[in-house]
Amino acid sequence: xxxxxxxxxxxxxxxxxxxxxxxxxxxxxxxxxxxxxxxxxxxxxxxxxxxxxxxxxxxxxxxxxxxxxxxxxxxxxxxxxxxxxxxxxxxxxxxxxxxxxxxxxxxxxxxxxxxxxxxxxxxxxxxxxxxxxxxxxxxxxxxxxxxxxxxxxxxxxxxxxxxxxxxxxxxxxxxxxxxxxxxxxxxxxxxxxxxxxxxxxxxxxxxxxxxxxxxxxxxxxxxxxxxxxxxxxxxxxxxxxxxxxxxxxxxxxxxxxxxxxxxxxxxxxxxxxxxxxxxxxxxxxxxxxxxxxxxxxxxxxxxxxxxxxxxxxxxxxxxxxxxxxxxxxxxxx
Amino acid sequence: xxxxxxxxxxxxxxxxxxxxxxxxxxxxxxxxxxxxxxxxxxxxxxxxxxxxxxxxxxxxxxxxxxxxxxxxxxxxxxxxxxxxxxxxxxxxxxxxxxxxxxxxxxxxxxxxxxxxxxxxxxxxxxxxxxxxxxxxxxxxxxxxxxxxxxxxxxxxxxxxxxxxxxxxxxxxxxxxxxxxxxxxxxxxxxxxxxxxxxxxxxxxxxxxxxxxxxxxxxxxxxxxxxxxxxxxxxxxxxxxxx
Numbered sequence: 338x339x340x341x342x343x344x345x346x347x348x349x350x351x352x353x354x355x356x357x358x359x360x361x362x363x364x365x366x367x368x369x370x371x372x373x374x375x376x377x378x379x380x381x382x383x384x385x386x387x388x389x390x391x392x393x394x395x396x397x398x399x400x401x402x403x404x405x406x407x408x409x410x411x412x413x414x415x416x417x418x419x420x421x422x423x424x425x426x427x428x429x430x431x432x433x434x435x436x437x438x439x440x441x442x443x444x445x446x447x448x449x450x451x452x453x454x455x456x457x458x459x460x461x462x463x464x465x466x467x468x469x470x471x472x473x474x475x476x477x478x479x480x481x482x483x484x485x486x487x488x489x490x491x492x493x494x495x496x497x498x499x500x501x502x503x504x505x506x507x508x509x510x511x512x513x514x515x516x517x518x519x520x521x522x523x524x525x526x527x528x529x530x531x532x533x534x535x536x537x538x539x540x541x542x543x544x545x546x547x548x549x550x551x552x553x554x555x556x557x558x559x560x561x562x563x564x565x566x567x568x569x570x571x572x573x574x575x576x577x578x579x580x581x582x583x584x585x586x587x588x589x590x591x592x593x594x595x596x597x598x599x600x601x602x603x604x605x606x607x608x609x610x611x612x613x614x615x616x617x618x619x620x621x622x623x624x625x626x627x628x629x630x631x632x633x634x635x636x637x638x639x640x641x642x643x644x645x646x647x648x649x650x651x652x653x654x655x656x657x658x659x660x661x662x663x664x665x666x667x668x669x670x
Numbered sequence: 671x672x673x674x675x676x677x678x679x680x681x682x683x684x685x686x687x688x689x690x691x692x693x694x695x696x697x698x699x700x701x702x703x704x705x706x707x708x709x710x711x712x713x714x715x716x717x718x719x720x721x722x723x724x725x726x727x728x729x730x731x732x733x734x735x736x737x738x739x740x741x742x743x744x745x746x747x748x749x750x751x752x753x754x755x756x757x758x759x760x761x762x763x764x765x766x767x768x769x770x771x772x773x774x775x776x777x778x779x780x781x782x783x784x785x786x787x788x789x790x791x792x793x794x795x796x797x798x799x800x801x802x803x804x805x806x807x808x809x810x811x812x813x814x815x816x817x818x819x820x821x822x823x824x825x826x827x828x829x830x831x832x833x834x835x836x837x838x839x840x841x842x843x844x845x846x847x848x849x850x851x852x853x854x855x856x857x858x859x860x861x862x863x864x865x866x867x868x869x870x871x872x873x874x875x876x877x878x879x880x881x882x883x884x885x886x887x888x889x890x891x892x893x894x895x896x897x898x899x900x901x902x903x904x905x906x907x908x909x910x911x912x
Contacts, residue, residue, distance in 0.1 A: 359820075362878075363823075462880050583729075588684050588688045610724065650736055
């Protein structure tokens with residue numbers, strides 16, 4: 338089974354949950370931007386949650402399946418169609434051999450994830466299938482997809498959703514169930530986004546005015562934001578006494594403030610270390626939402642404690658665990 | 671070498687999935703030694719749930735999976751549980767052996783098209799190009815930390831006369847192998863990257879290889895000396911290190 342790339346989209350790369358264990362060599366973790374959507378997409382097709390999915394951004398690819406394929410799309414809304422008919426998101430979809438999936442321009446959110454049952458057959462480099470473009474490593478030949486590429490898909494270990502297979506015999510192009518999982522698309526419908534954060538290691542170094550502004554002002558995501566970091570436009574933040582901090586480790590969601598006073602939220606492709614003061618870290622549960630905000634969107638930061646953030650994280654994981662169990666049962670039908 | 675006993679440290683969270691151990695507040699070799707000892711100890715006997723140990727100048731960070739931290743439910747959540755385990759580890763540390771740092775000689779072709787900023791930098795400091803090369807090849811540098819990019823080592827020990835503030839307009843593309851000066855540090859760009867350091871030469875050695883073990887040529891604490899080579903020698907070495 339393989340996937341033919343008829344159109345590549347703006348930035349379509351294979352990503353998994355990232356490359357851990359090598360940050361001490363300066364190797365960034367990378368991986369998916371919206372981990373929640375990535376995991377859901379994998380669960381829907383019976384994959385392990387850290388199997389690689391195809392992450393596409395703002396304008397999606399056009400893909401042909403050489404054989405019958407069990408797929409799922411989660412994340413932003415790309416008005417997906419197969420054979421001109423709309424494909425609903427956040428559910429398993431069984432597509433006929435030779436059918437063409439078109440992921441058009443993003444209508445809501447910023448990026449989405451395509452999982453294929455069995456997963457993509459690409460080498461594991463430093464423990465991960467994630468594409469890391471700056472070093473041209475991982476993923477599909479270390480690069481973004483191009484027109485004409487053909488990606489091999491590993492055989493799916495189990496025959497899932499037998500009812501869909503029966504239904505496909507009399508259907509055109511594709512079939513899918515009426516149900517869907519709860520995806521984060523609903524959250525994106527709001528105009529004003531609230532991103533919860535915890536105080537960072539250098540929070541106290543910022544002036545009182547800057548600390549107040551950080552939690553009261555609205556920030557706009559700048560056009561030059563990317564997988565490495567979201568640059569924010571808004572009030573200029575400053576330290577009480579100008580100075581530098583010694584470089585130290587940063588994480589997904591670290592909010593660093595360079596001397597120009599404009600905060601940058603570090604995202605999936607962040608460096609392992611940074612040398613700018615950290616005013617805070619985004620709560621892990623809000624990173625998938627942030628990863629879906631396109632340049633031009635606005636957000637506000639809302640302070641929470643570490644304990645609150647940990648509770649939210651556990652709650653999210655419990656919900657996912659329930660979903661994992663539920664989907665395992667549904668896939669037998 | 672006897673392990674220095676860790677007397678003073680401070681733990682703090684870095685978001686909800688990482689913990690920072692602060693072992694000092696300076697860039698001294700003494701602090702770096704503490705960072706290295708704790709790093710080696712935590713790598714030799716990993717704490718369950720810790721995914722990455724990231725040493726820096728005077729801190730190290732542990733990135734962890736909150737669901738896999740032992741006894742996280744007992745009191746206060748994953749961070750509190752991990753902090754207790756780290757504290758116990760630090761207090762139990764004494765007399766472990768540190769790996770002997772390796773010493774590397776790095777060939778560099780200075781100036782010309784490989785070191786576009788060499789002449790300007792020499793001029794800024796009132797030195798000749800030859801004097802800059804002499805002063806840059808004299809010290810035995812210490813790898814302060816890795817970061818910025820895969821395999822990028824911050825090298826401490828630069829001749830103070832060569833210290834140069836970073837460029838106000840960083841280059842979009844610095845070629846792989848570029849040897850550069852930024853502030854009081856020097857280093858070698860392992861990949862083609864954007865960068866704001868001053869380029870004085872280029873090394874033919876590969877500093878990062880995803881398929882090597884370890885993937886980075888240099889590790890924290892290693893020693894480095896630069897050896898000047900001619901353009902011809904550079905080309906020959908570049909062929910053998912492809």
